[in-house]
Amino acid sequence: MTTSVSTSILSTSHTWIWRGFPISYQTAGTTGNAVVLIHGFGASCGHWRKNIPVLAANSRVFAIDLIGFGGSAKPQPGVKIDYTFETWGEQIADFCREVIGEAAFLVGNSIGCIVAMQAAVDFPDIALGVALLNCSLRLLHDRKRVSLPWYRQVGTPILQRVLSFPGVGSFFFNQLAKPNTVRKVLLQAYADADAVTDELIDILMKPASDPGAVAVFLAFTAYSSGPLPEDLLPKLPCPAIILWGTADPWEPIDLGREFANYPQILKFIPLEGVGHCPQDEAPEIVNPILQDWLLEQGVNLHSPA
Template identity: 50%
Template structure:
């Protein structure tokens, strides 16, 4: 049974642009109305009683949060995975191992405000999933008919990373679609994952099962248009600009002052590398695969769900249902925070990570 905590205080996935196109402009989903079990059958399960705990903003004063020690050095390294070069960042010499997993269109730099702080008492690794950041971006059309950029692929990559690089069990700290990657990895090999924190996990509202029957042909047609005609590359070119990236980030960050030039550059620059457009188009046409509500019942380790309640892409009204699954020990709402709390409000997220890990860690120096 999850405890629901509200933390009162003083993001990024490009497929949400398509979600907005389909669901808001074409009115194909119920996001403009209260969630119901008719539109979302997984909400119809009998809810378990919850304890609600409110934490006053005075208890989370950002001015009192200790900054990262200047002695913490963050290193960038490359790892060879099945012949592909994978970029990751690491810091910290002792303590439990954490692996930070970014969302769609992002990379390990999206954790730049978290790595040095967490590394003071943990061994921290942040990975660029294959296809993103400065990891290789193989053309999916050259890899056979089966989809390559899937949660199964990324889950396998994450578990292999823990085996080859971390060399230890690890906590998975995940944002957006990274949450599905972490859950998929935890289900695929329960011996590797100690616990999972999902932060504004993707609801996957473009999944075929979450769209009404009358909207599915339109979605499939538009996805085929993007993937199989020059329209897709043109669409990507309109998105992969500094102005567009900033506008998208300002949609999903409630505190838009956190959308800095540094952040825009961190997201945009690797997205301009060769192969990025093919990965982008492949994933936005990926309407199958696992859903959070399918993975959560299979997870054997503790899970914490964190949710910025001003997320315009993943409504907290739908996200609260994830707190009812047995592995979930806490559902923590962050009022006034958007889709990427780890970057928008790191002074709130970092202590939550430390607390979660402290409850379940087996220390290894």
């Protein structure tokens, strides 16, 4: 199936069977190094629709739906799959080996950044470099919660406990998974309201009606353990860059700037006036930065030691 885009390079949708489950992904481009685009929580490969055709001019681009999201399978949590960063990291590593057939550059947004770093740390052979766009700080993590105001320290575990009751959790999800509610959430995350389009709402809403979507959502909202970005950054086996929208209300750039101190980070690039999803809100800024980085790193890979 071919997806219409505004450039001459079209992306094609595919299905890959991973551990018995169908995984959806899109690909475009026939030359250059491979690039894997990894979406954030509740999103899908469609969140990269403004980036895929541009990056494909010089790279072989793969945008994947993590298991539990987008067009990929949503098996019952804890039965045949655990929705953790280790699981998603294994998915990315297997994708690079079985579908791409070689190592790739990993580009993530939000929790997709944690997935990219987890894959690179656990499977160094599959990662050529990592680009992090507004990396999730995981502020509700058990180890981070002590630094939050007391009401958030107490309120978060109470809410997680309440949502664990099936009826309550389903009701909460169904109230959240409505176009007007999704639009309101996005208008918080995006500094540019014009970027919150009906097309974007549809991309995010469609998977919410899939069987298993509620269980996946609730499983992740209860996930307050696992790695923090500061756990993974010092272990990265490859170079990385960070892009960060300065208007992100969820992942404050002042906290994110601390990541620039890790030696693996080659560049920390603030994106003025941009929100949590810069690849979608400001592709005209993000795409050239990623293109230059990919070309530069590609040259370095092929330069004599």
